[in-house]
Amino acid sequence: MCDYSLHQVANRPAKIHDELVTTRFRSTPTSGFAPVGEPNIAVCLLPGTEIAFDKDVEVERLWHFGFLRGRNIGQRLARFRQINIENKNAHHDALEFPGGKVVLLTRLVAGQRATILQMPVGDVSRITEQAPSPGARQSSHVT
Secondary structure, eight states: OOOGGGTTSOEEEOOTTOEEEEEEOTTSSOEEEEETTOTTOEEEOOTTOEEEESSOOEEEEEETTEEEEEEEOSOOEEEEEEOOTTOTTSOOEEEEOTTSOEEEGGGBOTTOEEEEEEOOSSOTTOOSOOOOOTTOOOOSOBO
16 A cells, blocks of 8 residues: 555556665655655555565654654564554555564655565455454554
């Protein structure tokens, strides 16, 4: 899926083996994934999509005056999730790492490269808003 604030950005569905880069999109309050070499196109992932980063993931650190450059979280593999679905004005796109840590995509340091390893089985053309499935995990470890 593409987060609520990316609806005005050109986008396309993710494909297996896509090479992506974390990107801050112009004229939006958020960031996400873009294809390598195409910084103005958002790639929309389905919940359950598994990705591998080239290096350990870096997350912006919050500071009372703004953000500081990244904190390495020591992980390279992640699964895409959506959280806070009931709040239409909140960021929903997140990554869940082994051990259960969940990080909003908007908190990823820009410029990190990743590759899509696996996508969920089913209709991969369904890039629309959807309610969380019954029993969907909601983590309290959101960063």
